[in-house]
Structures are given as C-alpha cells and as structure tokens.
Amino acid sequence: MASAGLSNRGRLLVTCPDRPGLIATLSELLFRHGANIVNLDQYAENPGQGMFFMRLEFDLPPDADGLAVVEPELSEVAQRFQMQWRLTPASQRKRLAVFVSREDHCLKELLWQCQTGEIPADIAVVISNHPVAEATARQFEVPFFYVPVTPQNKEEAEARQLQIVEESKADVVVLARYMQILSPKMLAPWQNRIINIHHSFLPAFVGANPYRQAFERGVKLIGATAHYVTADLDQGPIIEQDVHRVDHRYHVEDLRRLGRHLERMVLARAVRWHAEDRILVHQNRTVVFP
Amino acid sequence: MASAGLSNRGRLLVTCPDRPGLIATLSELLFRHGANIVNLDQYAENPGQGMFFMRLEFDLPPDADGLAVVEPELSEVAQRFQMQWRLTPASQRKRLAVFVSREDHCLKELLWQCQTGEIPADIAVVISNHPVAEATARQFEVPFFYVPVTPQNKEEAEARQLQIVEESKADVVVLARYMQILSPKMLAPWQNRIINIHHSFLPAFVGANPYRQAFERGVKLIGATAHYVTADLDQGPIIEQDVHRVDHRYHVEDLRRLGRHLERMVLARAVRWHAEDRILVHQNRTVVFP
Amino acid sequence: MASAGLSNRGRLLVTCPDRPGLIATLSELLFRHGANIVNLDQYAENPGQGMFFMRLEFDLPPDADGLAVVEPELSEVAQRFQMQWRLTPASQRKRLAVFVSREDHCLKELLWQCQTGEIPADIAVVISNHPVAEATARQFEVPFFYVPVTPQNKEEAEARQLQIVEESKADVVVLARYMQILSPKMLAPWQNRIINIHHSFLPAFVGANPYRQAFERGVKLIGATAHYVTADLDQGPIIEQDVHRVDHRYHVEDLRRLGRHLERMVLARAVRWHAEDRILVHQNRTVVFP
C-alpha cells in the first residue's frame, strides 16, 4: 500500500473474456518498456470460459516520457483480446462533486479525509438543495452552490447542477445523503461514476426511511451500503457495506445516530476505492481489487 | 454469568404496562421471602407510558421449599399490574425437538453444544424428512425419527411429527435447516417456541435459495438470522443475526460454505438464549436480555 | 435509549457488598418519592458474596423539588449497606478539558460529536503542547491554550495546565492523542476522570510506537483502547476497545491511517459513556452499563 513517488506510475484496468496468454502478453509489453509491476490483481470468474478482470499498477522508468509511450501497443493488444481497458496516471487526482441535503455528516467526513489525504482526491464543488451545508464547505474553502429543487423546477435544477458539475471539472459525483432522485437523463453520461450512500443494508429496506423500517422489523444489525447509482432506485452495483450491532433498546433515533457513523465510514471507503481506480463493474456487480 | 448451584434459583419474566412501583413491589416481595436478586434486567420502551419488560433471576434461601412459595403472591401482584409473567426454575433444563433435512451442520452444532453444556438444554429427539442425519443422532444417543414428507402425505406427516414431539416431552422445536414449511395448524400451539435459522440477513433475501440471491445482488456481507416461526414465512420475530464479509471471488458455493458457519453460530446462540429464558416477544420484536 | 425531557431525571451509581434487600430498599425509597425507574442495570460479580454494582435512572414527578429530596434518605441507606454512591442530575452536562498534541483527529471527532449532541457533553477547553490545533478549536468556538512542555519546564507546565482546567470548570480530562506522560501529582485529584486513547489493543504493544510494533509482530488485527489513566503507564482500567482487520499489505503508515478511525470511534464511545455516567471502576476493571 506504500505510495511513494507516483509521477511515473500507471494504473491499467482490464475486462475481457478469459483466455491463456493475457497476463503474459500484458506483462511482457510492460517489461519491454522497462516498467516494474507494483501490483497485479486479477480475477477470472470462471477460468478459461468466463470474464477476466485485472488491475495492474506499474512504474515506468524515471526517464520515460509518460504513460503515452505504452498506449499504442496496449491499444493493439486490447483489440486482439477484445479488452475494455482504462489507463490512468496515479498522479492525477480525481475531482469530486458532492451533492448533499440537510444532513452533512457524510460531507464532513469526505472533506476531512480529502484534506488529510486519506482519500487521494479533491472536492471540486459542493451542491445542495438546502443552504445549511454552505458554512461547512466554505470552512474547507470549497465552492458551494445552493440549487433548490422543487417538483416544478426539477428539470431546470438538474440542468443547473450538471452545468456546475461540468464547470467544476469533476469526474465523480458523490451523493452524500442527497435526498433527491436523479433523472435517467442526468444519470446517463455518468454511468459508474455516481456513488450513493444508502442508509441500510441493501437489499433490505429499500426506499424511504430505512431506519424506521429496520426498527419495525426488529433487526439485530443495522447497515449502510455504498453503490453506483443506476436508473433503478437502490438497485445499482454495491461497492461496500458494513453493519453495526443493535438491540431492543435502540429506538429509531438511536439507529439514526449509530447509522451516521456507518454511513460516513462506508461512503468514505467506497470513494477512496473509486479514487484509487480499484473498482470494475460487470453485470451489476463490482469487482473491488484490494 | 457464573452459574453455580441452581437448585433454588428462579427466573421471572414479566411484560406489563410501565408504571411506578413495579420494581419496588416485585423486589420487596422477593426480599420478604429471603431471596437474593442475582440478575435484574429491565427495559421500558417509553418510560411511564409504554410497555415494561423484565427478567429477574433470584436465589431463594437453601431451606426454601421451591419456587412455589412465591407464586401465590406473584399471582396477586401480576393481576394488580396487568402483568403477563412466567416463573421457571433455573434447574429445569429445556428439552429440544430438532427438525432437520439433508444438511446436518446445524444439528451437529446443537448436539455438540448441548453435550458440552454450552447450551443448557437436552436434545430430546431428532426428526427428519431424510434418513441421512440418523447416524449423527445415534452417535450422540439421541432418538431419531424418519418422517418422509410429500405433497400427498403432508397432513399425516405433521400429525406424526407432533405426536413424536409430544411423546418426547420437548418444550422447544428447533428447525435446524429443515426445508419444509410448517402448516399454521402445527404452529398454533407452539407460538414463540419454534426457532428457525434462515440462511440470509433478513429481511433481505426471503424465500428460496438466499445464497444465490445474495450472489446475484453482489452483496459484500452475507448473513444468517434466527427467528421464531410465525404463519408469515420468514417474517417472525428476529432473535439473532450475524454477518460475514465476502467479496467478488465468492461464488454461490463459497457463500454456502461460509454461510454454514454463520448459521450454526447464530442458531446456537438463539437456542441458548431461549434455553436460559432470556427472550420476550412483543409486537413481532424480541427483547433479548443480556 | 430515548432521552426526552431530562429535567427531573436522576442517575444513581452504587457499589457495595452484595446482599439481599439492596434493590428492594432502593426501589422502595424512590417509589415513596413518586419516582419512576427508567433504567436499572446491575451486576453482582459473585451473588451473595462479592461486590454489587448498580446504575439506576429514575424520573421524579414533574413537581418534585430536584434530586435533593431523595438525598438524605439515600445517605442513610448507603451507610446501612456500606455503599459508595453518586447521584447526578441527567440534565447537568459534563464539561471536558481536551488535551491534544500534533494529531488532531480525535479532538475533531469529539468537537463534532459534542456539537451534534451524540456525546451529551461540552468541550470547555482545549490544551495543547503544540499550536497546530488552535485553528480547529477556534472554528468550534472553544477556548484554546498553548502550553509548551519541555523536560525543563514540565512542573510549571503541569501547574499551568491544572489551573486552566480548573478555571474551565471541567470535570473530565480527555487525552485525545496527547503524547506527554502526566505526573502522579497531576493524576491524583482526577482519579477515574482522565480518559486516554491508546493506539493499540492493550495489553499488546504498550509504550511507544505501537503501530510499528504491530507491523513488526505481523498481527492480523490492529486495535485501539480507551482507558482511565493511572500512575502505571497504559495499565489503567479499560473502558472500550475495538479492532480492525489488516493484512500483509499494510505498512506502518497504512496501520496509522486505519488506526486513526479506530481511535476516534473508540475514544468517542468511551467519552459518551462517561458523560452518561455509565462506568464504574472496581479493582482496575470497569463495569460499563449498557
């Protein structure tokens, strides 16, 4: 997990049908360019027959001229093996656009962890349908936009939000307890790049007020789930989940209080993994490389 | 948690509307009989207004003539405070009738923990719709009955099962991965005395094949749930739940294997708590005293 | 766990030799004053022979004239049963003096949770041997005092710290990653009122640099421990501990990063329990009522 100098480090993510020679071909390609493989994680869901997933971190020699040197050959190999691939420089930090409503505990955790470097990303902008989070954002010197959303203005509001996100040059959207549903039109260009925190152990307690639902069902553990947002509410690919033990003494309010801790931890982990290019999505399931 | 000599120890379980004087009246009553309170756990869901739940363990003096000495007065107090109550001697071990189908890991865990005393109960009989568990039961010298169940003979089979249970003098039924649904007629006389283990984190993945469902939803934790059986499938009051972390590498078979450990631990805990009279049920939720 | 109006709520903590009649006597006393018992938690380490510990929360009637009305009788009962006891009004929030050095994650968590009410206490003052935490304290409008400590000035520095603590009217001291050892003289008047967070699973890795020790020993879980401070370094009564799974990929820096989360959660829980009068200390062990 040591990071060290990242200036010449690349991260390659690959999805393709599994077949012999994949690792040999890619590692040989990198070796020819003098690269040292720092991390290689792969997963074959059904060796020789199903899909193959890989995350490869490598260091090019100090005198190499950036990741561009390996791209033409990678592109050629990718075509040969029907690969979907993505190559990113480890030095290029992700930029987050954080959406929030009234409760700001998740926002605060993200601001904090980005500041201390635990999440290697920058918060480019905070957008809210309530003015309450403004002070928090300002305190961390992050631009804040108040975009009220009503049933009447929903379409313009989303257009305004999208514009703000684009102008902020964000490449990930984080719904940090944002209590509005995004329209399919808004989701489309951001597939697998919008992360939401749901305040229950999905798929238990989808929809509204999950802590009340949990209380009424009398569960002995409450949970939180971070997932990519899709057009199906609370059905997107799960990135991370965690739970906390409760008992009969916990009223709905106690579950909410306890749940806030879970939510911020689970969301922060999911955002960190996304920022470190550790996540691949396949058929509504995630592969999260350690 | 120390047990020591239990010969003159009583356990009193109480449910009633909360009001001042409850604890004073009961503890004074016991003190008058020379009893020492060993454990007192109570819970008022909404002090002064909602329900009050209590579990009280007490030792009568060595020369006392059994729990019967306090019953008449208890009965009078109970009427005054509209109490539902239950008084049991700690020395009287519960007798379990264990139902099982093909998979016997939960049965084995129960046999084992009853043998070592971790669960202070005796297994009176094992009943199965498959002959496979017979050897295991015999090995622990527990009577085994093979009662095949088909769509055609279901009614007679249940009658036969009930008869066996009654003849075994069991006071709890444990469905230890018994894959048949009991009819409401069979459930009625056993309310809050039939414990089932469901192989998921309820209410996620109700119904058949929860590990496949969990795999397809791509959850990052799998769970198991022990609950009292009611006429609504998988909807009864939850006694205990636990989870285990998984990741993308876990196929359905791996989830099943890991789940077996969860199932036996969660079921064993629930059965132990029931055997120790720690559980009260109110409005489909359990109060489990520590 | 519901709180509601606390204006006439009292918390009674009792330690004494166990014997019959304790609960009857105390609950009868309270009932005579019209009190309703809201929570009663007790623990007898060896029923009838060892020590007895109790925490009792009760609501006096709205028209009662404060907790003072029960004190004379309590005092008399206490003498009869050789009780150590403490009666506090639930409405009286504890005041914390937080000591911190360079790392401010624990301080931030406390400021945050006191602000949101998760910890029902107020931070009266922040004292540090480094100036770095000043901005954070100011941001939450908490007085900050920079008291440099060197081998040469240690005695005066402690005198100055004590003076600040007293002037702040604090009743608890929290060492939130304060990297100086307090002298026995400073500890004496604050017995069981100074809470420290140690960054390991005590008693493993006492002393300096526990994350490096943990790395070198190759443990698979790292931990954090909140405890009351005594003259024996890292040997005081443990209040709370928790752990997090790690593996071979975690370097010392990764353990530190992960540990920071553990530390703030574990310390915040311990401080909350202390603020809610849930903790009794007996022979270097804590009884923490749920």
Next chain:
Amino acid sequence: MASAGLSNRGRLLVTCPDRPGLIATLSELLFRHGANIVNLDQYAENPGQGMFFMRLEFDLPPDADGLAVVEPELSEVAQRFQMQWRLTPASQRKRLAVFVSREDHCLKELLWQCQTGEIPADIAVVISNHPVAEATARQFEVPFFYVPVTPQNKEEAEARQLQIVEESKADVVVLARYMQILSPKMLAPWQNRIINIHHSFLPAFVGANPYRQAFERGVKLIGATAHYVTADLDQGPIIEQDVHRVDHRYHVEDLRRLGRHLERMVLARAVRWHAEDRILVHQNRTVVFP
C-alpha cells in the same frame, strides 16, 4: 474460488528480490506450455527494492504430462532471479497429524471440516498425551495414538511422536490445543509446517492461562491466534487472528467457553489456508494470499 477439476492444476509459490520482468518471465514460461493462469496474487513489499512474493495457480492443458513438464525451465528461471519456489499439484491433498490434549473442540472442528471438504486435507493421525480424544478419533475412523508425556520421558515421547507422524506420512502438524511445549529438536525439521492455536490475541497474554490474564486485565475483546510454531514460545509468525466482544459479566469460565468458538474457527481457517498453499513466511511475518 471455484475449484472444478484440479487434476492438471498447479500452484507455484515464489519469494525473491523484486525486479522488473518477474511476472513477464513466469507468465510467458507458462503460456509457452499452454497453461491458463487461474489466480495470480503477488505482493511487493517495497516495489523495485524489497522482496517479491507470488502465488500462481494455473491449469495445464488436459493432455499435458503433469507439472513435471514445466519444472526444468522453472528451475532455470528461479536461479536467474534468486527465487525460492515451491510447485505443488492442487490435486495432492495435505495430510495432517493432529496433536491434542484434554480439550477436543479444535480436533472435532478439524475432523468435521476435513470430512465435509471445507478443509481440503486428510487427517492422517491423532496423537494425544491423554486418552480422552480416542473415541472422537475412532468415530471419524482416524488412527489414534496415546503417547503419555512426563518430565521424565519427554525425550522418548517426542521420538515416539515423530515416528508416528512419519509413519502416517503427514506433511503438516497441527497443535489443536496441545498443552505441551515441543523441543527445538522436534521443531527443526518441521519449520513453517507446525500450526498452533493460542487462546489469546497475541502478543497479549503470552504464556499460561490467557483467559485468566484477560479477565484480570479487564479487556473488552478476547481473541485467538493461529501461528506457526518456532523455538520462541508464542512468538512464531501469525497466520490468523480473530476476536469476540465481552464485557464485565464474563467470568474466566465464560471467556473460556466463548474462546472455544474463536479457537476452532481461527485454527480451521489457518489450516485451510495452509492446505491450499496460500501462506508464505518472511522474517517472522506471513503473507496470506486471499
């Protein structure tokens, strides 16, 4: 984690100084023999400078003539890169010699999990310094040897044990709560092949009676640790650890009871990982590939 047909599957474990070309060379070598890489896990402790660890599972073509076909080339590559390496056929199940004293819960768990296939290994023999475990071993049709150990006969007893282990053709020794210390002479030929379960969270509570030590220290979590045995008591490389939450109500006996569950789970996981060739040892720390 899917296993499928293992007949032509090999597992290669490698430890060597990290340098560019390692993965390319090995994967190319395997590809030349038509192998498909099923799992590749690697870890570079300090990329480009420190040590490199790898576990590689691969399937040779169905018509290949066993793993022997790749050995000569592997041997040559190993020399070039200063590799320590080990190549084992996945189809060759490990054989365990289990040592046990009076408490047989760990033995039972191993017998059970080997029987159900959860641990892909066979128990070749059970050796005990007490006769109590004989019935359990017989029941699973495993040879049992009673070898009493006294201060006087220790040397002959160990010689006898070694002889039994050798005759059983075991390749791993598991100390499943075996309460005798093995002499360095006995350990020498079995380096990193003797697994012990210690009933505490090491390095806390080394030595005798760890549950009493834990009780006296008042810890809030108890643990168990599986480790390879070295000449330094309780100091060998840790394979796996886990903990369980306890509180003030747990007496020493309760800790023991709870601990038994931890011990069997932690030991079973460690033995499974060893049986699957997932563990490398380096400088008293383990790399456990997932």
